[in-house]
Amino acid sequence: MPLNNTLRVIHLCFIFVFALTAILFWQQGQLFSQGYRTSQLSHLESVIARIESRAQYKIDNLRYLKRIFIEAMDDPIFPGSPVTPWEVNENSIQRPLWIGELPLPDSVTEDDELPDQESLEVRQQLNGLRKIQGLFPLATGSHELFADLYYISREGEFIASLSKEVNSLLINSYNPHEKLGSFVLASPLLNPKRTAFWTRQNIANSDETLINASIPVDFGGEWIGLLGIAFDSQSVQKFLSSSLPEDTQSAYRLYDAQLKPLTKSVGAENNVQLSVKQKETILRMLADNPRGSFRSGLVYITFGQLRGTHSVLVSTQTVSQGLHEDFGRFSLLLITMFLIFSLSLLGAYRIICRLVRNMGNLQREMHHHALHDDLTGALNRRGFFDKTSQTMPDNVDYTLVQLDLDHFKKVNDVYGHQVGDNVLVHATQRIQRAIRNQDILGRIGGEEFCIYLPNSDLKAGIMVATRIKWELESSVMIIEDGSSLPVTASLGVASHSEFPEYTLDQIQARADMRMYRAKERGRNQVCWQDDSVSQA
Numbered sequence: 001m002p003l004n005n006t007l008r009v010i011h012l013c014f015i016f017v018f019a020l021t022a023i024l025f026w027q028q029g030q031l032f033s034q035g036y037r038t039s040q041l042s043h044l045e046s047v048i049a050r051i052e053s054r055a056q057y058k059i060d061n062l063r064y065l066k067r068i069f070i071e072a073m074d075d076p077i078f079p080g081s082p083v084t085p086w087e088v089n090e091n092s093i094q095r096p097l098w099i100g101e102l103p104l105p106d107s108v109t110e111d112d113e114l115p116d117q118e119s120l121e122v123r124q125q126l127n128g129l130r131k132i133q134g135l136f137p138l139a140t141g142s143h144e145l146f147a148d149l150y151y152i153s154r155e156g157e158f159i160a161s162l163s164k165e166v167n168s169l170l171i172n173s174y175n176p177h178e179k180l181g182s183f184v185l186a187s188p189l190l191n192p193k194r195t196a197f198w199t200r201q202n203i204a205n206s207d208e209t210l211i212n213a214s215i216p217v218d219f220g221g222e223w224i225g226l227l228g229i230a231f232d233s234q235s236v237q238k239f240l241s242s243s244l245p246e247d248t249q250s251a252y253r254l255y256d257a258q259l260k261p262l263t264k265s266v267g268a269e270n271n272v273q274l275s276v277k278q279k280e281t282i283l284r285m286l287a288d289n290p291r292g293s294f295r296s297g298l299v300y301i302t303f304g305q306l307r308g309t310h311s312v313l314v315s316t317q318t319v320s321q322g323l324h325e326d327f328g329r330f331s332l333l334l335i336t337m338f339l340i341f342s343l344s345l346l347g348a349y350r351i352i353c354r355l356v357r358n359m360g361n362l363q364r365e366m367h368h369h370a371l372h373d374d375l376t377g378a379l380n381r382r383g384f385f386d387k388t389s390q391t392m393p394d395n396v397d398y399t400l401v402q403l404d405l406d407h408f409k410k411v412n413d414v415y416g417h418q419v420g421d422n423v424l425v426h427a428t429q430r431i432q433r434a435i436r437n438q439d440i441l442g443r444i445g446g447e448e449f450c451i452y453l454p455n456s457d458l459k460a461g462i463m464v465a466t467r468i469k470w471e472l473e474s475s476v477m478i479i480e481d482g483s484s485l486p487v488t489a490s491l492g493v494a495s496h497s498e499f500p501e502y503t504l505d506q507i508q509a510r511a512d513m514r515m516y517r518a519k520e521r522g523r524n525q526v527c528w529q530d531d532s533v534s535q536a
């Protein structure tokens, strides 16, 4: 197979192997990517599950407190005072109350006359609160930074809470007419089952919000107030932090349903802020599915809705963070393996190509050696007849000149073989100068040459042979000792035009005969006839 074809086959083989391997690695990469997405989603799921179960725990606490509270209000031995210890009026809402400072009511009996129904209800609620006061810390838990249990009476007479801070925040931010505020959501119309719910409440004059878990309180068939737990964003953040897996490599952040941040990001820090476009993508995907993930540039984003609390948990992971995870490490290993394999393949490809090229060169060299004479560079016998038989179309006229150097043995004997070799090289160069490019010169014996002259008749052949004879005799070779060595040759010419039925071998034999005739006639001459004297 020609070298170029062999190389083409090798190229194709390597391209095929590379493409196949690339596809296999790509498939493996896709599997890893799938696994990575799944693992990110499952991490997020587990965080969401923890948050939701802990949120549910708060709701359960609220339910329990509500029951105790109602039971306390229903106590038949009502230890209330006929008058409230301070004036309860419409402006009371401006006054913070906290449970620790609730007044101790005087003891009263059932027979005591109660001045008006409204203040009785207020006193009843305060009494209920007094009774569950000791249980309040249980509902919030000690590990939250700033979570507080509160009670807001429906009529807006007072807001009571465990801490002064939350109380004043609630008072300042409380708006019973807010569209999706606690009071609207607690109304029997919107909440006929009287279930607990979560709301977000903006804190007046600040960017902060309070996250509220609230439950409506009904007494005597009437809705009298709202019991709730308020968390500020730091508490929610701590809450989120404590829900994360220990060695997480992602940053988690809690957002409201419109993707307004509720916390700072916690977990592994990466300074990624969601862009407007990324938020739009999340909201669009959330419309179809409560969980999802996508890659945005070099950041991998996973998100999921928290149903109970109407919030969205978003985790972000950069490439460098991902590399610290198992899937990242495996991906890195996969890429490294692919690079090593590709480099090895490239190395093998280059070595094989070089080997094939070297083999080709060697083959060419061997072919050249087989057809050429090492000493003079002219075609050897085989090369000469190969080439002439290729170039010689059947009907083209040609002439052969057979040439033999004169007294060459003597040169060898007198000056040595080295000088003899030099004479051969010198003679070849001289002959080359005397012939055309399309003429073919071959060294067909020791000091014997044959020249093939295409498109030449006998006359043209005699002319070329005479030119060669002249070229040789006019060039004197200077040898090492400085003396000059004449180089002459005897030449025989035979033409296809003379013997159209002859083969090349036969014409060459005829030219050889004529060359011997030239030798016989005294050498250094051209002979083109078989019988009579013919010299040039």
Ligand SMILES: Nc1nc2c(ncn2[C@@H]2O[C@H](COP(=O)(O)OP(=O)(O)OP(=O)(O)O)[C@@H](O)[C@H]2O)c(=O)[nH]1
Binding pocket: 375, 404, 405, 406, 407, 408, 409, 410, 412, 416, 417, 418, 419, 420, 421, 424, 445, 446, 447, 519, 523
């Ligand atoms: N140096 C050298 N000598 C060679 C080479 N090939 C053949 N010879 C010698 O060439 C000589 C040829 O001698 P002959 O055939 O007797 O012819 P000649 O001495 O030239 O005499 P004529 O042809 O009758 O003029 C022999 O001695 C060969 O050894 C070669 O490659 N190098």
